Amino acid sequence: MVHVVPADLQAVVAVKKKAQPSRSWVLLDSTGETTVLDVDKYAIMHRVNIHARDLRILDPLLSYPSTILGRDGAIVLNLEHIKAIITSEEVLLRDPSDENVVPVVQELRRRLPPANVIRQGQDYTNGQNDVEGDEDESPFEFRALEVALESICSFLAARTLELETAAYPALDELTSQISSRNLDRVRKLKSAMTRLTARVQKVRDELEQLLDDDDDMADLYLSRKLAGTSPVSGSGAANWYPASPTIGSKISRASRASIATVRGDENDVEELEMLLEAYFMQIDGTLNKLTTLREYIDDTEDYINIQLDNHRNQLIQLELFLSSGTVCLSIYSLVTAIFGMNIPYTWNDNHGYMFKWVVIVSGIFSAILFVLIMSYARVKSLVGS
Incomplete structure (x- = not known):
């Protein structure tokens, strides 16, 4: 078979x-x-x-x-x-x-x-x-x-040199332009x-x-x-x-x-001790290079986090600006909507000029309220920093 x-x-x-x-x-x-x-x-x-x-x-x-x-x-x-x-x-x-x-x-x-x-x-x-x-x-x-x-x-020193040659330019490029490609490259390094x-x-x-x-x-x-x-x-x-x-x-x-x-x-054991100390110093120098590279990466990460915090604060300021403007416009729209309704009022007879003054006063009030809100937010940001 x-x-x-x-x-x-x-x-x-x-x-x-x-x-x-x-x-x-x-x-x-x-x-x-x-x-x-x-x-x-x-x-x-x-x-x-x-x-x-x-x-x-x-x-x-x-x-x-x-x-x-x-x-x-x-x-x-x-x-x-x-x-x-x-x-x-x-x-x-x-x-x-x-x-x-x-x-x-x-x-x-x-x-x-x-x-x-x-x-x-x-x-x-x-x-x-x-x-x-x-x-x-x-x-x-x-x-x-x-x-x-x-x-x-020598082998570990060569690998360290290759890593340094690739890492430092990648980190500098990341600080100048934060992108997904650069972030993934630095992550791998x-x-x-x-x-x-x-x-x-x-x-x-x-x-x-x-x-x-x-x-x-x-x-x-x-x-x-x-x-x-x-x-x-x-x-x-x-x-x-x-x-x-x-x-x-x-x-x-x-x-x-x-x-x-x-x-x-x-x-x-002096002869062997001198031999081991020589290569211990060499491998310790390689480890110091890697430690320096790690510190440089940590500094780069801190710098990027500061940049991201700055961009985040700018977005928060923009959101506050838009929210404040929306509130002020809402107040102005509320007043104009109340006085602009087509409802017969006895006190509205022969008093049409009052509607114009109310609209003007509500617009000025909304603008002043917007300026006060933005000034208060600016003062708070300066005190917090």
């Missing part, structure tokens, strides 16, 4: 497959080599030795705030579109085909040293200058973290600004939380942890280099800078 799958069912299956998160990861090691991996989460957990709850933070289908977590052998990084796992010798980035992730991969490859440079560095046995240079170089995880922070700060402000605020809060806790910053020293678990001899640093070239380069270039710290103060 042949089963025919309906077309709509095929569409549903295609949508479900499309909704599933991508399993693609790009791996960059300490030599700058790039490898694309198509593996499930269990393979990633086994490779970097993290828990499922930490990997769940990087799931694009789940909404998690910006997070930088330090684990035993990895840093779990979730900053906007950058979802990465950083170890002491490699970086795993999710969704390498994403247009926002591609520049991060290129920058990581540019920042990481080529393989031949590392091999040349390992061949020096008496190179005093090489040892000093390695000691001055930041660990691998800090360089990778710096690239991620720099990328996300304000909504975009609110969403962008929330994104920038999350990144800033995460960096601030890290800076406020030295223990959390100490957890990000992966090379220090690796150096602390490696066998250290009292004669020197010769036993710090295993036979494996990969691990040897890892310790010689990334961990050697932390040996002095391990031997001295293990709670020294």
Whole structure:
């Protein structure tokens, strides 16, 4: 028997497959080599030795705030579109085909040293200058973290600049001409600004939380942890280099800078603190720009409300003018109607001139009443202002 799958069912299956998160990861090691991996989460957990709850933070289908977590052998990084796992010798980035992730991969490859440079560095046995240079170089995880922070700060700053470029002219145009088109345009820009402000605020809060806790910053020293678990001899640093070239380069270039710290103060987080403070100031500057834009929008709204109140007051004055004129004309019409009725009165005989005087007096009275009403309204408006 042949089963025919309906077309709509095929569409549903295609949508479900499309909704599933991508399993693609790009791996960059300490030599700058790039490898694309198509593996499930269990393979990633086994490779970097993290828990499922930490990997769940990087799931694009789940909404998690910006997070930088330090684990035993990895840093779990979730900053906007950058979802990465950083170890002491490699970086795993999710969704390498994403247009926002591609520049991060290129920058990581540019920042990481080529393989031949590392091999040349390992061949020096008496190179005093090489040892000093390695000691001055930041660990691998800090360089990778710096690239991620720099990328996300630049990305948010670029989005802020685009918003400013579109918002300020729109606000100026709205102040000069209040129309439905301009109001709808500013409404959309304000909504975009609110969403962008929330994104920038999350990144800033995460960096601030890290800076406020030295223990959390100490957890990000992966090379220090690796150096602390490696066998250290009292004669020197010769036993710090295993036979494996990969691990040897890892310790010689990334961990050697932390040996002095391990031997001295293990709670020294000055290097990472300086790194985080630099990008905290940058993201804080972006947030200040958004705050300034919000204040400008609020000032524009206040100015528009003042204009609308002014137009409303002018309409109220016009309505008062018309109402006062209508009342005065009604009084004049009432008097003339009473004396103009075609009813025989005995007292009206030979007294026709009285009708003329009554009409004249009622007209003068109506005019004086209109002037008094308008003067009273003007005085009240001046006292109220």
